[in-house]
Amino acid sequence: MPAVSKAGLAYATLRKQIVSGELSPGSRVTISQVAEQLGISPIPVREACRRLTAEGLLEYNHNAGARVAAPDPTLRYDVGEYLSTLLVSIADNSADAATDDTLRTLRTLAAKFEEAADNNDFLQEREAITRFILTLIGLSRNTIVREQATEAWEHISVYLTEDRLHKMARIAAHNAPVIIDILERRRTQLPHLIVRADSPETPHTVGA
Structure with missing residues (x-):
């Protein structure tokens, strides 16, 4: 070798x-x-x-x-904000990739890390939050966005001690319904989008 x-x-x-x-x-x-x-x-x-x-x-x-290395609070905050922005962007632009099964999975995982936070279950919190974030990242068809979001999550997860993860689970439990709601609202708008033959790359609303 x-x-x-x-x-x-x-x-x-x-x-x-x-x-x-x-x-x-x-x-x-x-x-x-x-x-x-x-x-x-x-x-x-x-x-x-x-x-x-x-x-x-x-x-x-x-x-x-x-x-x-010990965590750098400033860097972790910056990366966390960056990851949050990416996740919202993914939810806002990847609704067409979110199936009913995907939404059910996200709801189940959100309920799991909320339950885990209530029970102070570190392992379940970590597993559920990781699966929720990676499932959401997987919806993006943009390779660069997927890579950046995955890298940001890996950086944050390095510093997730039990106390920090518990706090993150509380925040995630609050934010998860918002992200799922964005996906659902975007999905309801998809049937109203058509693509004109003379401009295949530009979507237009019906009646526009």
Whole structure:
């Protein structure tokens, strides 16, 4: 296996552990242990850690070694606002991709993370919110929008401690009906849109 592939394996493994919350902020990343677990030398692991440090997911101290970076509240807020804007935009422009089954799934997930918030069920909160957001992102036919929204969610999820996730579930429970309502209202407008033969790319309202 080439050295680059080994570094890629180490990078993908560590990034997944950080994003999933398996490695929480402040957790120490020991290069020798990671190398042993993956069956590779420390060199590609060190390369992967440098890459993750450049991305802001790890921080390195000569005395303490590598640790999962502590959240930056300002950055998290900015990314959160960005993600919220993208999700509303997706809901506003992807109604034609939302089937009855999709809407039922979104309602079910919204009810689940509201219930989980009431019961302080961290795992169910995380699973339901993640599935809700990824289901909504999947409605977009714009590859760039999907990638940007997914990246924003991955960045936020890195810093979702139990307390933060609980607060997010409360906010999500409040906002989810709004997003679902946007999808439903847009869907009711779709039958009133036609495309004129002389301008196939421009929709016009009936009677316009």
